[in-house]
Amino acid sequence: MLNEFSGADGMRPADAMALTVQSVEDVALGVKKFVLADRNGNPLPAFEAGSHIEIILPNGITRAYSLLNSPTETSRYVIAVHKSPDSAGGSLYMHEVLGAGDTVRAAPPRNNFELVETAAHACLIAGGIGITPILSMIHRLCQLGRSWELHYCARTREHAAFAGLLAELAKSSGNAVRFYFDLEPNGSRLDIGAVVAAACEGTHLYCCGPKAMLTNFEEATQALRDRAHVEYFEAKGPAAREGGFVVVLEKSGLTLTVPPGASILDVVGDAGVSVSSSCREGICGTCETRVVEGVPDHRDALLSDAEKQANRTMMICCSGSKSGRLVLDL
Numbered sequence: 432m433l434n435e436f437s438g439a440d441g442m443r444p445a446d447a448m449a450l451t452v453q454s455v456e457d458v459a460l461g462v463k464k465f466v467l468a469d470r471n472g473n474p475l476p477a478f479e480a481g482s483h484i485e486i487i488l489p490n491g492i493t494r495a496y497s498l499l500n501s502p503t504e505t506s507r508y509v510i511a512v513h514k515s516p517d518s519a520g521g522s523l524y525m526h527e528v529l530g531a532g533d534t535v536r537a538a539p540p541r542n543n544f545e546l547v548e549t550a551a552h553a554c555l556i557a558g559g560i561g562i563t564p565i566l567s568m569i570h571r572l573c574q575l576g577r578s579w580e581l582h583y584c585a586r587t588r589e590h591a592a593f594a595g596l597l598a599e600l601a602k603s604s605g606n607a608v609r610f611y612f613d614l615e616p617n618g619s620r621l622d623i624g625a626v627v628a629a630a631c632e633g634t635h636l637y638c639c640g641p642k643a644m645l646t647n648f649e650e651a652t653q654a655l656r657d658r659a660h661v662e663y664f665e666a667k668g669p670a671a672r673e674g675g676f677v678v679v680l681e682k683s684g685l686t687l688t689v690p691p692g693a694s695i696l697d698v699v700g701d702a703g704v705s706v707s708s709s710c711r712e713g714i715c716g717t718c719e720t721r722v723v724e725g726v727p728d729h730r731d732a733l734l735s736d737a738e739k740q741a742n743r744t745m746m747i748c749c750s751g752s753k754s755g756r757l758v759l760d761l
């Protein structure tokens with residue numbers, strides 16, 4: 432993942448674990464690796480390749496980070512954090528304040544970027560810190576003895592976290608990794624269209640990186656439908672804030688009007704109905720809500736086109752309504 436997204440603290444306290452920072456290590460220019468473990472040494476909730484955890488920092492900010500270690504490890508979660516020049520306090524805090532021995536709260540892992548373990552071949556594309564969920568996938572593919580290839584883009588070799596480890600994993604498993612360092616003399620740029628065009632039948636393709644890379648990937652894989660997988664770390668586009676529709680909360684028996692400028696999540700929360708949330712921009716899935724009736728205006732980066740057309744669920748933090756009335760399972 433871009434590897435962090437901002438969010439309000441919508442995590443339910445009962446869900447949160449206390450994790451101790453075991454170690455902090457520089458792994459590339461502007462990137463630190465953090466090893467987290469249960470404060471009392473207990474096994475951690477299991478996770479799948481591609482999962483992330485949401486961390487509530489001691490300064491109250493919630494951030495989500497992809498797990499990069501092997502899903503077979505039960506004693507630790509490993510994340511890497513890129514220090515963002517636009518940080519609102521998340522990556523800055525992680526880099527400049529959080530240290531070994533500190534404690535953070537975190538929600539159990541969630542997975543919006545699932546690896547299809549039975550695929551004939553996996554083509555993995557990563558940009559910058561987007562390597563983190565991809566690295567966990569590679570650990571898993573190596574354990575399964577599956578065929579994979581990695582295309583990893585970074586500004587220079589010094590910016591490419593885990594480049595040495597990835598080269599070793601590729602060599603020891605008989606798979607291929609190719610690096611693209613566009614700011615180096617004689618550096619190269621990845622042609623996503625060419626990589627996608629060369630993918631054999633049965634290949635599943637995965638991409639995690641900056642928004643421009645994900646847009647290119649989605650354009651190039653339009654015809655591949657459920658064989659193409661992306662993970663966004665920032666909003667895919669503007670949230671629906673047009674308002675002017677009614678939301679009926681079926682279980683609560685409330686009918687609410689969503690005014691221009693407000694999100695459904697805000698209006699529902701103001702009415703006293705609690706819905707968990709984190710990113711508030713359609714990239715984490717925490718606020719996913721079942722739609723009983725009506726046509727949502729989907730603005731999230733999670734649901735597939737088919738899921739959006741089915742209108743069974745929606746992310747109420749960023750999506751609106753195309754119909755004048757929306758009935759939700761709340």
Ligand code: FES
Nearest residue numbers: 709711716718748
């Ligand atoms: S809160 Fe993250 S998708 Fe809605």
